[in-house]
Amino acid sequence: MAELILHHYPTSPFAEKVRLMMGFKRLAWHSVFIPMTMPKPDLTALTGGYRKTPVLQIGADIYCDTALICDVLEQLAPTPTLYPKADKGAARIVAQWADSALFTTAMAWNFQPAGVAQLFAGAPAEVVQAFVADRTAMRGGAARMASSDAGGTYKSYLRRIASMLHGQDFLFGAQPCVADFAAYHPLWFTQTRTPAMAGILDATPEVLAWMARMQAIGHAQISPMSAEAAVQMAHAATPAPLPVEVFQDEHGIALGSPVVIAADNFGLEPTEGELVAATRTRYTLRLSDARAGTLHVHFPRVGFTLKKASP
Numbered sequence: 001m002a003e004l005i006l007h008h009y010p011t012s013p014f015a016e017k018v019r020l021m022m023g024f025k026r027l028a029w030h031s032v033f034i035p036m037t038m039p040k041p042d043l044t045a046l047t048g049g050y051r052k053t054p055v056l057q058i059g060a061d062i063y064c065d066t067a068l069i070c071d072v073l074e075q076l077a078p079t080p081t082l083y084p085k086a087d088k089g090a091a092r093i094v095a096q097w098a099d100s101a102l103f104t105t106a107m108a109w110n111f112q113p114a115g116v117a118q119l120f121a122g123a124p125a126e127v128v129q130a131f132v133a134d135r136t137a138m139r140g141g142a143a144r145m146a147s148s149d150a151g152g153t154y155k156s157y158l159r160r161i162a163s164m165l166h167g168q169d170f171l172f173g174a175q176p177c178v179a180d181f182a183a184y185h186p187l188w189f190t191q192t193r194t195p196a197m198a199g200i201l202d203a204t205p206e207v208l209a210w211m212a213r214m215q216a217i218g219h220a221q222i223s224p225m226s227a228e229a230a231v232q233m234a235h236a237a238t239p240a241p242l243p244v245e246v247f248q249d250e251h252g253i254a255l256g257s258p259v260v261i262a263a264d265n266f267g268l269e270p271t272e273g274e275l276v277a278a279t280r281t282r283y284t285l286r287l288s289d290a291r292a293g294t295l296h297v298h299f300p301r302v303g304f305t306l307k308k309a310s311p
Ligand SMILES: N[C@@H](CCC(=O)N[C@@H](CS)C(=O)NCC(=O)O)C(=O)O
Pocket: 012, 013, 014, 015, 035, 036, 037, 038, 051, 052, 053, 054, 064, 065, 066, 067, 099, 267, 303
């Protein structure tokens, strides 16, 4: 089995989604801690610019975005599945809603003064200021949703999750699937990182009971690794052969072209490289880094923009 390296930090909700999925699939993994804010020189040596959390590394293959990481984990360990056959489309759609609307709403609720005070308890004021400035820049200067608006929306979303749990332990049945991991992580942040804000969960006891079931899945077997060691592992490795899949050209950009890929909202730091694959669901860029060597950096199509690099 390939060695899995997760680049993350403990308080990241999206990282918690992946940590729990590795627990669900009983995968052993290496843990590399990355900074919460820019600069992230060891991470961007591997991604070519993408800076979000988490990133999965397997040798010289780098997987950006948790939606793609779900697919990679599913390929590595198909059982237990993240994508139950009967509900595959609906499960992915709920997961996408949870990673966007639910996440944004929960974070607007969590980042009220009492929540921020807990999250940064004991941290110097400069750290808090740097965090706020970093995230404001990531949002392109846009304000967060007002907490007064977030409160009512979050409560509605929690009731919807509760109604999905009537008569079953998980959102789509007796076993957790991709939707459960995506819906759990923003609520996990409320409950464990900003407990001063967690009273909002009490009105939906079904949700609290489901959260306890999700938490019990655990994180499987973790071994710490330094960022330097991870970069060296990439350098020593060769990217895995690309799967033989049909090239799906939606942009009029040929394979072999220099291109730029960036997220389509929030955190637009681009990655530039040679387009070596564009399948139905993902893009792969080949690029070289002085420290990490030749890499294949993979992105999902959904949520990302692809453009020709300017000459
Ligand atoms: N769509 C991305 C979202 C990831 C995301 O927004 N992660 C947050 C942390 S939970 C982030 O990157 N924050 C800024 C940072 O860590 O630099 C995914 O599914 O991986």
